[in-house]
Amino acid sequence: MKPLDTNTDPRVVGPFELLARLGAGGMGVAYLAREIPLEGLSDEMVAAYRLVEPDHDRGRDEAADPSRLVVVKTIQPHLLDQPHARERFAREIDAIRAVAGDRVPALRAADPEAGEPWFAMDYVAGPSLHTLVRESGPLPVGPCAALGLALVDALAVIHGTKLLHRDLKPSNVVLGPDGPVVLDFGLAVLSERQSSQALTRTGDRLGTRPYMPVEQLRDSKHVEAAADVYALGATLFFALTGRAPYPYMPLMVPPTWEGVDPAFLPLLGRVIDAEPLRRPDLDGVRENLSTLLTDAGLTLGQAAEQLRERVVAADLTPKLPPEALKGRADPVVRELAQKAVDEGEAPDAPWAEEDPGFYGLVNTEDIAWVVEGTDDPGDHTPTLLDDGRGRTPTAPTVPTVPLPASEHRPGAGPAAAGPTLPLPRPGEAPTVPADPAGPAGAVPETAIHPR
Structure with missing residues (x-):
């Protein structure tokens, strides 16, 4: 979580005051934000923002508080003139809207038709699973089984809406006060192979290689629910x-099981299988995890409490900026936003002429190529790979934007292209770059989630 850059970050998006930058990826930028309580919003504006009242049935005491924190995600500015990028961003909004449950964040508002599209969803206060394990060590059987059952619940809700997640991984799981929550629906797909409006083409490779199955590495468009089951196991x-399980990409051979608790070996041996038809479905995974808890002498409630205690003891929940602790919007920001509403404008209209937008962000030539990632929390640089048709992406560029004569905002340099690795045949070891950048698996992260 970083302070806002006054040269690049807006103060207001829709009816939300931005408080801090959470991260950025190939598709968008995520901010910590708070709703500005405004009076006199027109019906047209409410409809445009698709404002959603907080769900009082979700058991969160702050649900009725208008200053409750949210995550606002905006599309990367260099993608604004790319129709397929806008469509993919709109699909992400539709996916979050469609999936309702305790294990996914609730959509609070969105404006996919805006000049700079955005949406807002609940902020989950807690560390990612990646951060927790890296900082405090692997989980024992009980908490891990409780985690697994929560992920099964999340995927069951997602699949129940006929969606696939396609990018479940440790950095997309946040351990909040109410337990694990699955984030990032940027790669969610609604049976695209049956749609004439499909955004994923046959042969496209989307996802995070160390956590995706072989069939997704070959062709992301034609994967089934078994691909998400594999990612859950990974x-x-x-x-x-x-x-x-694999540092660079999935293989046709089993992973090295060193360090896996023997109690989990039978289940993971079936889930992390190169053949999707041999993997259990979600009900089978749930049954196996419940048996694990019974064999360990634990109830689900006890195991979930052990996981919660582990998270609390680790003390890794991101610290909120001072602005977020005030409990209400900045008076100046609120006054300007309210003035705009009174004049019939959007709440962020006061900044329309002087807000420079976003500058210095790397331009990926084709967002469908932003597929690689590991869980390095310090790196959100997209990695560009072969697009599956023998093309190699050219060096990205920064869009040319006229700046006031008194200002100078240097743009970001080109992003280094990641290695293009061929899919290994059965029994073959993966092709590894001669000089990989960092330790095994240390490939840049592309997902966005609260840090």
């Missing part, structure tokens, strides 16, 4: 060992 593998 995420539990990390929770038990602190590493992904």
Whole structure:
């Protein structure tokens, strides 16, 4: 979580005051924000923002508080003139809206048709699973089983809306006050192979290689629910060992099981299988995890409490900026936003002429190529790979934006292209770059989630 850059970050997006930058990826930028209580919003504006009242049934005491924190995600400015990027961003909004449950964040508002599209969803205060395991060590059987059951619940809700997540991994799981929550629906797909408006093409490779199955590496468009089951198993593998099953990409051979608790070996051996038809479905995973808890002499409530205590003891929940602790919007910001509403403008209209937008952000030539990632919390640089049709992306560029004569905002340099690794055949070892950048698996992270 970083302070806002006054040269690049807006103060207001829709009816939300931005408080801090949470992260950035190939598709968008995420901010910590708070709703500005405004009077006189027109019906048209409410409809445009698709404002949603907080769900009082979700058991959160702050639900009725208008200053409750949210995550606002905006599309990367260099993608604004790319129709497929806007469509993919709108699909992410639709996915979050469609999925309702305790294990996914609730959508609070959105404006996909805005000049700079955005949406707001509940902020989950807690560390990612990646951060927790890396900082405090692997999870024992009980907490890991409780984690697994929460992820099964999340995927069951997602699949129940006929969606696939396609990017479940440790950095997309946040351990909040009410337990694990699954984030980032940027790669969610609604049976695209049956749609004439499909955004994923046959042969496209989307996801995070260390946590995706072989069939997704080959062709992301035609994966089934079994791909998410595999990712769930790979995420539990990390929770038990602190590493992904494979450091670079999935293989046709079993991973090295060193460090996996023997109680989990039968289940993970079936889930982390190169053949999707041999993997259990979500009900099978749930049954196996419940049996694990019974064999360990634990109830689900006891195991979930052990996980919660582990999170609290680690003390890794991101510290909120001072602005977020005030409990209400900045008076100046609120006054300007209210003035705009009174004049019939959008709440962020006071900054329309002087807000420079976003500058200095790397331009990925084709967002469908932003597919690689590991769980390095310090790196959100997209990695560009082969697009599956023999093309190699050219060096990204920074859009040319006219600046006031008195200002100078240097742009970011080109992002280094990641290695293009061929899919290994059965029994072959993966092709590894001669000089990989960092330790095994240390590939830049592309997902966005609260830090």
